[in-house]
Amino acid sequence: MxxxxxxxxxxxxxxxxxxxxxxxxxxxxxxxxxxxxxxxxxxxxxxxxxxxxxxxxxxxxxxxxxxxxAASVRAAPIVFCAANQKGGVAKTTTCVNVAWLLAAAGRRVLLVDCDPQANATVHLGVDPHETELAKATLTHALKSTRPMREFVTPVCDGAFDLLPSSISLAAADRELLRQPNGTLILRAKIAQLAGLYDVVVLDCPPHLGELTVSVLNAADQLLIPTQTEMLSMMGIPQLFETIAGVRELVNPRLRVLGILPTMYSPRRLQDEQVMAELRELAAVEQLRLFSPVKRAADYSKSVMAGRPGLAINPNSAGAESYQEIADALLVLINDDTGRASAGPEGVTHGA
Ligand SMILES: Nc1ncnc2c1ncn2[C@@H]1O[C@H](COP(=O)(O)OP(=O)(O)OP(=O)(O)O)[C@@H](O)[C@H]1O
Ligand SMILES: [Mg+2]
Incomplete structure (x- = not known):
């Protein structure tokens, strides 16, 4: 012995x-x-x-x-993502605002826009065409041998960094990421960021293609935003299947941080019914259900301003919900027992 x-x-x-x-x-x-x-x-x-x-x-x-x-003692960032293959459920809004709250709490944050639509890029006031011309997008970072950090740009007056997207990411999704091990490139690139950031936030496109799988392969913590309407919820079981596959084959560290109901209208019958179903789903899957974000014009208006809604109005409806998410991540950053573990995995989706 x-x-x-x-x-x-x-x-x-x-x-x-x-x-x-x-x-x-x-x-x-x-x-x-x-x-x-x-x-x-x-x-x-x-x-x-x-x-x-x-x-x-x-x-x-x-x-x-x-x-x-020295390289071996640099702490890896927590990698957080928001995914749901349903479009328009507030994935981008969530990423941008959570990144802002984490930066406001003094954390070093990088938001990586992993969606060819470049919504997070535009939302943070960066022109995707200019970054494409400057060869400073996620597509270029994925293809380059230069370190990931050389492709980031500061946003919100330097509060945090953005790795912008552009339409060329759609071609990368079709070509680069479909090569053998292509969906591991993002993960390898993020590993280069150890010691530079406390959190990396990844915004997913609205489908379960190679880009989303690349994100899930790289992530420690996944949040599932869903509108409080039936169609948005319907994709969640398929997302769970994808998560289970990713955990089994590539990334056993992946954990579901919880479900975030969005664009909630408290007095609408349909919203109340969906909330009841989400409560049941969260109980069955042992997942945290964050407080719902109510519908508020602040979020769509803030896109035009090129800043996170909560940077403009910290008291917008839903501010507490986004703070709950940021706080959950801050706990993980401060106490790495809560960070994803490479140990034996349970069957539930939760921590
Ligand atoms: N709480 C809210 N109340 C009202 N509108 C909102 C709210 N949150 C987000 N929105 C708006 O809803 C639209 C969709 O949100 P967002 O772009 O964040 O969704 P998404 O899931 O990232 O979409 P996609 O699937 O296309 O990437 C945007 O115009 C956004 O400004
Ligand atoms: Mg989006």
């Missing part, structure tokens, strides 16, 4: 490497694909918890006891 590592031995390994507990946890997580947190290291070192043999083995087989390369 392999020799167990004691807490004292662990501390000594860590100190020999000149690392604090946070640096060690980041290094272990990167190396082992896990999501341990600093408290866990502390519990191991005090002997409150047994050190897994896989952790001991990873430490003992590290090439050098000192000078672990």
């Amino acid at each position: 392999a020799h167990e590592m004691s807490g004292e031995e662990l501390r000594s390994y860590r100190e020999q490497r000149g690392m604090n507990q946070q640096e060690l946890v980041t290094w272990l997580n990167e190396r082992m694909g896990r999501r341990y947190d600093r408290a866990k290291i502390s519990r191991w070192e005090t002997g409150a918890e047994r050190i897994p043999q896989t952790v001991a083995a990873a430490l003992k087989t590290a090439v050098s006891p000192v000078g672990i390369p």
